[in-house]
Structures are given as structure tokens and as C-alpha cells.
Amino acid sequence: MTNAASGLYHRTPCATRSFSPDGPSLNPTRPRLPISQENKTIRFIMTQPIESRAPAFLSDLHPTDERFAVQAVEKVIEFAQASKASDIHFLPGAEPGVLDILQRVDGVLQPVGSLPRNGQNVISRLKVLSNLLTYRTDVPQEGRIRDTGESVEMRVSTFPTVHGEKAVVRLFVGSGEYRFLSDLELPTTIED
DSSP states (O other), X not given: OOOTTTOEEEEOSSOEXXXXXXXXXXXXXXXXXXXXXXXXXXXXHHTSOGGGGSXXXXXXXXXXXXXXXXXXXXXXXXXXXXXXXXXEEEEEOSSTTOEEEEEEETTEEEEXXXXXXXXXXXXXXXXXXXXXXXXXXXXXXXXXXXXXXXXXXXXXXXXXXXXXXXXXXXXXXXXXXXXXXXXXXXXXXXXX
């Protein structure tokens, strides 16, 4: 990246486009951008074999089990709630049928792992729980999951992509979890 005086770089799949005060120009050689330590970690995780990328809390599940999708969805949601995550992202992986799982904690999207096979079955399970059309994978859909017993509410959004369908589950805090301002554990200077 460069400063505003010399222009900004925008990465495209085929070349680097340079934007300057004189107007855009095409530079056919892409500059090598430094990779941060975080990107190296994510790249390392995503290049591991699929079976080794499965989250530890899913280790007792077998992809060939007929209840795999049901149990995987339950465990991923339980893990996200325990981690105080606000979102869970289910993205199609680089290999067919693989589903990468990420969760947003404190505003930062963090990789959780990958589900080895039957990724679309997990998306279908989310659709069933939120009363969406399971046979429509070509249009975006939105729905809600409500559990009256535990006062849990989730919003589910699905979106078709070139590599398969992706889903995002937004977790809402139960109505009784934060009743008073002191429950938020804010510093005393803010509370006053």
C-alpha cells in the first residue's frame, strides 16, 4: 500500500490497479504485500488435511453417521454460545462438500475449523430449524430459530455462491441475560 500522494493499490485477480490523483492506471505486475502473522496462521489452518481441521468439540462425531448434521449444528451453536460469539459463519471450503466454520467474538472473525464431508447437510439442517425452503439453494433466504425453553433466538441467513451455499447464524442474547447496566460490567466512569 502506498500513501494518498502516490496513489492507492487495489488488488484484482488479474493485475494491480493503481489509483492516483491523475486517474486510474493498470500495472500488470502485482506488488508483494507483506503477510501478517494472523494471515499466516489462517493460511496454515486452511492447508491442513480436512480431517485434522475438524474442531476438537466435534471429534466424537463421524461424518458417515446419519445424525451428523443434527449433532454438528447443535455442537457448533453450543460452542459459539460458550465462546460468547455473536455470529457463526458456515462457508463452502476449497474442496467439494467441505464446510469451513468461523465465528465472530468481540467483533473479530476467528476460524473454528472445517467439517469434513456433508457440508450441505449442515446448511440444510439450519434451513429446517429456521423454516426455510431446503430445495431452494439459488436464492438468498432469511429465517429465525427460536427456542422457548432457553430463551435463545437466532437469525439464519443463507446465500448462494459459486462454490456452494453459505450460511450465517446471528446469535441474540437471551432477554433475561442483561437486566441492569451493571450486568454489562462497564467501567465506573462510563456508568456515571
